[in-house]
Amino acid sequence: MSEQKQIEAIESALWDRLGHVIDPELGRSITDLGMISDVHVTQTDTDTFDVSVQVELTVPGCPLSDQIAAQIDDAVASYPDATLTPSITVGAMSETKLHDLVADLKAQRRQNPFNKPGIKTRVFAVASGKGGVGKSSISANLAATFAALGYDTAAIDADIYGFSLPRLFGVHSQPTNLNGMLMPVTAWGVKLMSIGMFAGADRAILWRGPRLQRSLEQFLADVWWGDPDVLVLDLAPGTGDMAISVAQALPNAELVVVTTPQPSASDIAVRSGLVALQVPMRVRGVVENMSYYEHKGERLEIFGAGGGQRVSDQLTRALGYDVPLMAQLPLDPNVRETCEAGRPAVLNEDGSLRDDGLGQTFRALAEHLMEQPDRR
Numbered sequence: 147m148s149e150q151k152q153i154e155a156i157e158s159a160l161w162d163r164l165g166h167v168i169d170p171e172l173g174r175s176i177t178d179l180g181m182i183s184d185v186h187v188t189q190t191d192t193d194t195f196d197v198s199v200q201v202e203l204t205v206p207g208c209p210l211s212d213q214i215a216a217q218i219d220d221a222v223a224s225y226p227d228a229t230l231t232p233s234i235t236v237g238a239m240s241e242t243k244l245h246d247l248v249a250d251l252k253a254q255r256r257q258n259p260f261n262k263p264g265i266k267t268r269v270f271a272v273a274s275g276k277g278g279v280g281k282s283s284i285s286a287n288l289a290a291t292f293a294a295l296g297y298d299t300a301a302i303d304a305d306i307y308g309f310s311l312p313r314l315f316g317v318h319s320q321p322t323n324l325n326g327m328l329m330p331v332t333a334w335g336v337k338l339m340s341i342g343m344f345a346g347a348d349r350a351i352l353w354r355g356p357r358l359q360r361s362l363e364q365f366l367a368d369v370w371w372g373d374p375d376v377l378v379l380d381l382a383p384g385t386g387d388m389a390i391s392v393a394q395a396l397p398n399a400e401l402v403v404v405t406t407p408q409p410s411a412s413d414i415a416v417r418s419g420l421v422a423l424q425v426p427m428r429v430r431g432v433v434e435n436m437s438y439y440e441h442k443g444e445r446l447e448i449f450g451a452g453g454g455q456r457v458s459d460q461l462t463r464a465l466g467y468d469v470p471l472m473a474q475l476p477l478d479p480n481v482r483e484t485c486e487a488g489r490p491a492v493l494n495e496d497g498s499l500r501d502d503g504l505g506q507t508f509r510a511l512a513e514h515l516m517e518q519p520d521r522r
């Protein structure tokens with residue numbers, strides 16, 4: 147092969163290899179996104195070449211640029227048929243190019259992506275009726291569990307007044323705003339979106355309509371979600387409007403009802419599940435939180451007993467299909483402390499799922515939820 151032919155062959159192979167590098171935020175190939183503006187190969191010795199790659203990021207100084215550069219480096223250096231030495235120059239896209247890219251992405255995502263037939267995303271909406279029962283802790287730990295099990299997972303704080311997911315995931319950064327399209331912040335493997343992450347003008351973007359319905363639709367449509375396997379929603383406490391707007395915006399949504407053992411919580415939890423009589427939403431099951439406190443090997447029932455089973459029985463009777471009690475979680479000070487420190491308590495520090503009782507309970511809950519419900 148002539149020298150020039152070899153260089154051309156390497157350049158074309160490199161374009162292919164770079165096509166497999168995926169932008170972590172947009173979930174698309176960096177070549178498709180137009181982020182590679184030049185690949186230039188020069189020979190330095192027999193089968194030895196220098197390769198310069200020109201990268202244009204969508205957001206200058208974006209925190210993921212190191213990650214993208216490392217992947218490009220890898221794609222070049224691992225070329226099998228010659229020794230390639232990469233040198234990568236990172237710049238920013240021109241205004242016009244960025245404008246065109248975002249217009250292109252928006253054209254594909256003008257609508258709420260979860261509101262079309264045949265989508266693969268499983269949507270689990272966590273409801274409670276009453277506040278303070280641990281709905282947000284359970285949403286956060288459940289989402290973290292799905293991610294640790296390898297599912298592409300997103301989570302939304304639909305509780306726009308009492309948002310807590312940013313704190314529970316230790317997120318302090320703002321989502322990137324790419325000309326009006328918002329990138330979720332990934333923490334502990336979960337793509338997160340919460341009104342609590344926004345300040346000033348960005349909060350106003352998401353808050354154009356006065357009604358919850360509108361803002362949920364907006365959240366879903368204005369955010370670049372990619373194509374997650376699972377979406378977990380932390381719903382606002384209450385029994386009415388929210389669930390109806392969820393059912394409209396997310397026709398796939400399956401409801402998970404959280405309660406504590408005492409009657410005051412379980413009565414209202416039943417009502418939050420009964421919305422399924424008005425909207426076509428499947429209630430998948432009940433999770434009882436703060437069920438017991440383990441003290442010297444004994445289970446103390448601090449908040450009484452039976453709430454979860456009661457909700458399960460009543461919803462099963464009212465809805466005419468099995469609404470099982472899927473999990474009972476102990477009152478565990480470690481859950482609160484770890485979550486408040488910014489890590490979902492089911493995870494180890496390295497992000498893997500804990501192997502103890504809590505980890506196993508959440509693993510079983512996540513696996514149970516991923517089973518297809520009987521269609522009856």
Ligand SMILES: Nc1ncnc2c1ncn2[C@@H]1O[C@H](COP(=O)(O)OP(=O)(O)O)[C@@H](O)[C@H]1O
Nearest residue numbers: 277278279280281282283436476477478481482
């Ligand atoms: N199983 C548990 N053990 C100990 N503390 C818990 C447990 N579940 C929740 N908490 C704590 O109870 C409080 C309320 O929980 P939260 O998830 O914010 O409830 P909600 O979203 O229903 O209002 C938080 O401080 C949380 O850390």
Ligand SMILES: [Mg+2]
Nearest residue numbers: 281282308310
């Ligand atoms: Mg909450």
